[in-house]
Amino acid sequence: MSSQLTTIPARHGIAVPLHAGQTIKVINTHGTQVVDTWAFTLSSFPPSPSSTIVTQMSMQHTRASLCRVIPKVGNGLYDNERRKMLTIVEDTTGGVHDTLMAACDKERYLELGGGEGHRHCAGNLVEGLGALGIKAPQFTPSPLNLFMNIPVHDDYTTLSFEAPTSKEGQYISLKAEMDLVIAFSACPQDILKINCGKPVDAHFQIL
Template sequence: MASQTLIPARHGIATHLKAGQTIKIINTHGTQVVDTFAFTLSPTNLTLIDTQLSMQHTRASLNKIIPQVGDGVYNNKREKLLTVMEDTSGGIHDTMIAACDQQRYEELGGGSEHRNCADNLVEGLVAIGITPPQFTPSPFNLFMNIPVHEDRTTISFEPPVSTKGSSISLKAEVDLVVAFSACPQDILKINCQNPTDAHFEIY
């Protein structure tokens, strides 16, 4: 059995993932959104990012707003980086919403010192010696529930449908760095206003 690695509540972590490996992201308490980023590295400098996981390219490639089991997720060169292998969480994730950042919490009244996913991405990458991107990519927001309403124009931020211990497994198609943020959002309902730890395991 693969050992589990902690994604601490409100913080970020990153890890290397080899082609052919699968990473299982576990919603340990059932209510935590995990912002997920993936990058390929420069072949001539393994501290520098070459490409990044791209939600806009993924949506266009799939003609879907939520990848499902068997679907790939793609980078900004339209190359498949990961494939969804298994999903026990109810299959509701988000590809539309930007990572929360300092300005988002100022907008919501949470103050400029509130922890955020944009800074958590930097935290995770720097810890393993990777130079962060100049701009924060839009993440694959695992377990995040952002329904599109019947008017086809409005959305809302809702609690996850995932349950305790549910998970999604992603297989690396190429060598990658994957970064996670256990989203610190405690103002809107997306984490049931109570950010918690999550975990991952690699096999």
């Protein structure tokens, strides 16, 4: 596949197949954008309208396998059958990402006062997979929130939503350990400061 840049449009979702051995570089183009990330194995590959999801990348299984809240270079990302789906092979961001927070959804924006029609990452997952003809899971999996800054505070119990620490053009690269589909959402959050209040495009490149 070409190594050209592909846009993850601000507030929208996109998904792409990855063959085992391929690496995808996810770029925080402006340095301020969180990218919710999911991965799935399918009943048939390459994806087709008859493909169904078999397993999904699981943050709870990944944390248990790594004994880490945030994975680092060399670590795997695991599915709900505890198989390594992806490996982090490079990270120029300083390693601040999140595995704890659920994807935003309609209910979250109603809770925050964002209104009924606010775009959200759960819907963006449906959008991205749907473009490949794949039906999204009934329940939105907890994503790997790339570039998201959710510090665990000194009391070991409280969290907060903070602006990304990544800089313009920094990136993380993930190597596929099996054939899979990876999905991204350029998070539409504009109420909290996790996207510095202004969602923007991000990009990826398949190597």
